[in-house]
Amino acid sequence: xxxxxxxxxxxxxxxxxxxxxxxxxxxxxxxxxxxxxxxxxxxxxxxxxxxxxxxxxxxxxxxxxxxxxxxxxxxxxxxxxxxxxxxxxxxxxxxxxxxxxxxxxxxxxxxxxxxxxxxxxxxxxxxxxxxxxxxxxxxxxxxxxxxxxxxxxxxxxxxxxxxxxxxxxxxxxxxxxxxxxxxxxxxxxxxxxxxxxxxxxxxxxxx
Amino acid sequence: xxxxxxxxxxxxxxxxxxxxxxxxxxxxxxxxxxxxxxxxxxxxxxxxxxxxxxxxxxxxxxxxxxxxxxxxxxxxxxxxxxxxxxxxxxxxx
Numbered sequence: 001x002x003x004x005x006x007x008x009x010x011x012x013x014x015x016x017x018x019x020x021x022x023x024x025x026x027x028x029x030x031x032x033x034x035x036x037x038x039x040x041x042x043x044x045x046x047x048x049x050x051x052x053x054x055x056x057x058x059x060x061x062x063x064x065x066x067x068x069x070x071x072x073x074x075x076x077x078x079x080x081x082x083x084x085x086x087x088x089x090x091x092x093x094x095x096x097x098x099x100x101x102x103x104x105x106x107x108x109x110x111x112x113x114x115x116x117x118x119x120x121x122x123x124x125x126x127x128x129x130x131x132x133x134x135x136x137x138x139x140x141x142x143x144x145x146x147x148x149x150x151x152x153x154x155x156x157x158x159x160x161x162x163x164x165x166x167x168x169x170x171x172x173x174x175x176x177x178x179x180x181x182x183x184x185x186x187x188x189x190x191x192x193x194x195x196x197x198x199x200x201x202x203x204x205x206x207x
Numbered sequence: 208x209x210x211x212x213x214x215x216x217x218x219x220x221x222x223x224x225x226x227x228x229x230x231x232x233x234x235x236x237x238x239x240x241x242x243x244x245x246x247x248x249x250x251x252x253x254x255x256x257x258x259x260x261x262x263x264x265x266x267x268x269x270x271x272x273x274x275x276x277x278x279x280x281x282x283x284x285x286x287x288x289x290x291x292x293x294x295x296x297x298x299x300x
Contacts, residue, residue, distance in 0.1 A: 006218055008297035014218065015291070020240050087237035161276045188224075201265035 014157045024087050031198045033078050034100070034144075038194035040071050041133070042187045048182040061126065068111060075104075092147050099147075107132065127171060130182070134164025134189060141193040153201045189199035211297070213240060214259050215290045219244050219252045224287050227279040235275040253277060261286055 051060035119126030138160030145153025261283030
């Protein structure tokens, strides 16, 4: 492109072309970080599920801590990599980052709170993390879907929020939260909230 | 009929402004890719837009690499808006 003068028609065509040219980036902030967190959550849920079903030892619940212990360094690494790759930043990128930073901050504060409850003999406080994962993360996934105009995120998010309310209702009614259905439900929610939509978005961007 | 802003009425500068109006910030490499301009020419045009107060150009580092980030200013947004309105008048839209 040179520094040449344009006619009015050429100017209008150029503006339209440049907006179109930079538009597809607006629809897709980096989704790798959310996929890594989702995969980590699903794999941990499966490992805990198998361990609890085969041994019945509740100590295996400590494996949940693998999510923040592996996820946080992985997140830092990936976001550093994204920073070196990113060439453009849009309003959607800013809102997307702010949304997930807020969700992450809530989790960082919730884990020590649950740990303190656990130390004082109330391990059932960890259920709050389940509610967080279903409801708060689900709501954020739905908002992400609205931002990206991607219905699969909205669907996955709504599914997770509803599943979360069912889990809360069951818990409040005093019905035991059985590993046999809660953990598979947890894994399915993360699959629907992040993995399936990321695959759909990836295919759309390829096209 | 109003005159078209001569600073924006140039292919490369207008392309840069159109991109920056669509995003919050973009770096030099991105602008170079999207406009298909040479580094030297783009650099000169960015400087002109910056001197006019239409964009801000921030030079920084990401790791060991330098990165030049451009953002459109409020004055730039107003000038671009006015330019498009004048264009519409010219085209009878």
